[in-house]
Amino acid sequence: MKTESRLEKILAAGHMAVTSECGPPRGALPEKVKEKAEMLRGCVDGINVTDNQTAMVRMSSTAACIIIKQMGLDPILQMVTRDRNRLALQSDIIGAYAFGINTMLCLSGDHPRFGDHPMAANVYDLDSVQLIQTVKKMRDEGKFQGGADIANAPKMFIGAAANPFADPFELRVMRLAKKVNAGVDFIQTQCIFNLDKFELYMKQVCDRGLHEKVAILAGITPMKTAGAARYMKNKVPGMDVPDEIVKRMEGQPKEKQAEEGVKIAVEAMQRIKEMPGVRGFHIMAIEWEQKVPEIVERAGLLPRPEV
Amino acid sequence: MITAEQKPMQEIINCIAPYDRILLVGCNECVTVCSAGGRKEVGLLASALQLHFLKQGKTLDIKEVTLERQCDPEYVEELVNYMDQVDAVVSMACGCGVQTIAARYREKAVYPAVNTKFMGASERQGIWAERCQGCGDCVLGLTGGICPIARCSKRLMNGPCGGSTKGKCEISPDVDCAWQLIWDRMKALGIEKRYEEVMEAKDWRTSRDGGPRKIVREDLAS
Numbered sequence A: 001m002k003t004e005s006r007l008e009k010i011l012a013a014g015h016m017a018v019t020s021e022c023g024p025p026r027g028a029l030p031e032k033v034k035e036k037a038e039m040l041r042g043c044v045d046g047i048n049v050t051d052n053q054t055a056m057v058r059m060s061s062t063a064a065c066i067i068i069k070q071m072g073l074d075p076i077l078q079m080v081t082r083d084r085n086r087l088a089l090q091s092d093i094i095g096a097y098a099f100g101i102n103t104m105l106c107l108s109g110d111h112p113r114f115g116d117h118p119m120a121a122n123v124y125d126l127d128s129v130q131l132i133q134t135v136k137k138m139r140d141e142g143k144f145q146g147g148a149d150i151a152n153a154p155k156m157f158i159g160a161a162a163n164p165f166a167d168p169f170e171l172r173v174m175r176l177a178k179k180v181n182a183g184v185d186f187i188q189t190q191c192i193f194n195l196d197k198f199e200l201y202m203k204q205v206c207d208r209g210l211h212e213k214v215a216i217l218a219g220i221t222p223m224k225t226a227g228a229a230r231y232m233k234n235k236v237p238g239m240d241v242p243d244e245i246v247k248r249m250e251g252q253p254k255e256k257q258a259e260e261g262v263k264i265a266v267e268a269m270q271r272i273k274e275m276p277g278v279r280g281f282h283i284m285a286i287e288w289e290q291k292v293p294e295i296v297e298r299a300g301l302l303p304r305p306e307v
Numbered sequence B: 001m002i003t004a005e006q007k008p009m010q011e012i013i014n015c016i017a018p019y020d021r022i023l024l025v026g027c028n029e030c031v032t033v034c035s036a037g038g039r040k041e042v043g044l045l046a047s048a049l050q051l052h053f054l055k056q057g058k059t060l061d062i063k064e065v066t067l068e069r070q071c072d073p074e075y076v077e078e079l080v081n082y083m084d085q086v087d088a089v090v091s092m093a094c095g096c097g098v099q100t101i102a103a104r105y106r107e108k109a110v111y112p113a114v115n116t117k118f119m120g121a122s123e124r125q126g127i128w129a130e131r132c133q134g135c136g137d138c139v140l141g142l143t144g145g146i147c148p149i150a151r152c153s154k155r156l157m158n159g160p161c162g163g164s165t166k167g168k169c170e171i172s173p174d175v176d177c178a179w180q181l182i183w184d185r186m187k188a189l190g191i192e193k194r195y196e197e198v199m200e201a202k203d204w205r206t207s208r209d210g211g212p213r214k215i216v217r218e219d220l221a222s
Helices: A006-012 A030-039 A061-070 A086-098 A128-141 A169-182 A195-207 A226-235 A243-250 A254-273 A289-298 B009-016 B039-055 B073-085 B095-104 B178-189 B192-196
Strands: A017-022 A046-049 A075-080 A103-107 A157-162 A186-191 A215-220 A278-283 B002-006 B021-027 B061-067 B088-091 B109-112 B114-124 B127-132 B172-176
Touching: A006 A017, A006 A103, A006 A278, A017 A030, A017 A075, A017 A215, A017 A289, A030 A061, A030 A289, A046 A061, A061 A075, A061 A086, A075 A086, A086 A128, A103 A128, A128 A157, A128 A169, A157 A169, A169 A195, A169 B192, A186 A278, A195 A215, A195 A254, A215 A254, A226 A243, A226 A254, A243 A254, A254 A278, A254 A289, A278 A289, B009 B039, B009 B088, B009 B109, B021 B039, B021 B073, B021 B095, B039 B061, B061 B073, B073 B095, B088 B095, B095 B109, B109 B114, B172 B178, B178 B192
Parallel strands: A017 A046, A017 A278, A046 A075, A075 A103, A103 A157, A157 A186, A186 A215, A215 A278, B021 B061, B021 B088, B088 B109
Antiparallel strands: B002 B114, B114 B127
């Protein structure tokens, strides 16, 4: 074992892993963090805590992770390279590890253009691939990116994102290979709605043997309304929502759309479970965390194994 | 070249309002090529300013000069005979030109009439686009001749990010995804394999992050 991470143990034991996520509040509201995390207790192996997602200021991911850790749960520290240079990133990693946080996700982050501070400088001292390298060097060599020794080096189980649906498609598996070369341990994918395309992606991943080097967790997002489906199809960059999914949502009366969204998610999970190379799921129920236990159960993934 | 755009008229007017005698200085280099501050633009701006102040009952005395190169002390020296005849200087060169004048004529206020934008190239008539950020350690040989630092919105060295859609950047459909361009070039050159090599964290000391930069050529310095 490289770390104390529950996610690493679950994967090492050969179980299908389940992770989900919490967006921290836009204010000093620790109770909000606890409320959201509590909903996920017992039904996931790790809780991602987003880092100023969509470039909007929120409670820091590190602080919210500490709150969740102190509840006896397993936070996954998301870290984007947009807001901090390599000094700040590494000091936050040490700080998080000092509180027992042992799993993280390395991201580049949305451009500030999308958020509430479009006038902010964007840092990008490192990119996501270089952040993976940095965390790995800290863990495996006990050294900072700059080369100096770390006293009690942080042992992080290292995750990253992959979007099988962004362009150019032919590059997507090579980009995953690049993250594997950099030392990533697990991957959480972008929300999957186009199952055929994801299947093709996974086939290419397996053909190259990448699934043996990295654990791929398939991204699942239940949609609440037909409007949300249309929005994701048309407005979110790098998202692939097929027409039939939008039509299925639109075909239901308003009060039944949420149930239809959950049904679509569970059906997707049933099919993805059978795809070679998939090691688990990452459920992103945006501001709908209370649905996660039901989705996990209906997908046949409860109870979560003890490790 | 260095590109620039003229500042809003009102901003220029506000700067020179306290003065009666202005020296308006253009530059024959980059700002001439991008039609922001050459001889022609100096003439147009001078007329516009005079007209504006005339309407307010003030005759503005503007002397127009366009130097061969405003970032070069040798040419800036040519302004010496004007200085006792003007109250302030307005420069239509890039920030390098403005500062060369400010350094030479310490007793005279100098105002920029343009916003210096970026190091870029002409895409077609009337359109210039950013191409270089002067990082001081060129990677174009590794990226198929397309710069990820200047042209990727997140300056990713191992892109593209998940926001690349149909060859365009997530920030705007008007912005090309630099990594799509790099990938297309790698394919054209038959070096796709190289894509999977990780580009390591960049040493930004050679860029602005290392502090203001200077080139000293001992063989040329006098």
